[in-house]
Amino acid sequence: MSSDKNGPNGKLAWPTVQRLTEYLIILEQYLENNTEVISSSELAEIYSNTPSQVRQDIFRLPNTGRVGQGYKIEELTEAIRKVLGINNKSRVAIIGCGKMGTALAQHIPFESYGMELTALFDKDPNVVGSEIDGLPVQNVTELETVLPVKKVKIAGLCVPSDAAQEVTDRLVNAGIKGILNFTRKRLKVPKRVIVQYRQPVCAFIQLAHNIRNPN
Amino acid sequence: MSSDKNGPNGKLAWPTVQRLTEYLIILEQYLENNTEVISSSELAEIYSNTPSQVRQDIFRLPNTGRVGQGYKIEELTEAIRKVLGINNKSRVAIIGCGKMGTALAQHIPFESYGMELTALFDKDPNVVGSEIDGLPVQNVTELETVLPVKKVKIAGLCVPSDAAQEVTDRLVNAGIKGILNFTRKRLKVPKRVIVQYRQPVCAFIQLAHNIRNPN
């Protein structure tokens, strides 16, 4: 019966997905330090939540824990990678190779998480033709021809806010499935396309607010 | 009687704070386009939530809506800025002026949201001494001397992950109140210091997951 402890449809709750992702990053770093076992309370301490919540999150996935012992980190990371679906390789493109786009292209270890950075685009003729870590920057005008061929499904949008909607329309045409939007613009897309917003300015505003309104 | 419709302690719920921040960004763009009025259902359409949730969020702040009409955007933005506390100027520093740090320094309109980008730091001697938009990059070794003098309370942490904890310890010493952490490391800080995590890699992983597991 394929262990369906998960929600009605076996889907993980969104807050759980968010935390599992971060647990994964944490656990991998502990693995690198040759730590082999971790308990829910240790992980909670690191993540700043409660042991109960950690166990609840992990509960949804195939049992990896040993009562009285904690979790074997290697098994746990593998289990998390599996529920998150990190394996089915998906191809990524970065649109806009200014400082932000370049930072993402250079620093995110896509390969380690089932993704492959496959294409880079920019509008500026001075940038087009250059390479970032061996990957050439192509002209945005080639979006529609390149993305479908390379079967790119995910785009990181780092263009100036003014260009955001126009580029988005073209991404949608090119068959993109999800957009990670670092611009300040809300994007209009058909329902089948997923947009996630990561506006750094919001993060700063919220942090400032939290500082003024502590627990 | 100071309109305390808010929670027991008058504090906004965290999900509400997050949404209000994004509403603000949206509304300001509509203002720029000379739109003067907006209804909860229009805003919900843009934000991709429900009119009910929009009204619930706005409910917590001094009434700005006109029954049957919608909200005057100018009043609404002002009200949101007020509850979020965007006014009490707070000073910000960016630590690590690689691609990511530079992108933040250049593109975030801190001044528009009650913040002032006051200091930049880097470790690399080739970078130290240069300027980003007129602000000089100082040596990280000067952290402890500069930050307290300039009363910087918020830090954007964009150093390589390996250096994250070390730099954090120094930030804490320098009296920082909140850290926006773009590195992959979890940070150990005393309880009085707030850390918010913005790991781009997590955003990509989560988006990939959401694409594979649509609603």
Add this chain to the structure above:
DNA sequence: GGTATATTGATAAAAATTTAACAGGAGCGG
């Protein structure tokens, strides 16, 4: 002026999420 329409503010209900509680297995020391 009267009526239809639109939309808020507010409350109540429903759903989702977090926290608490605890039985029971695993190891350890004596």
Add this chain to the structure above:
DNA sequence: CCGCTCCTGTTAAATTTTTATCAATATACC
């Protein structure tokens, strides 16, 4: 082997968050 401690898996309770509902009111139009 017994008793003590630790810590998971699981269920139940509490809390938070979201959604639904609706009375009240402003406007527009006839």
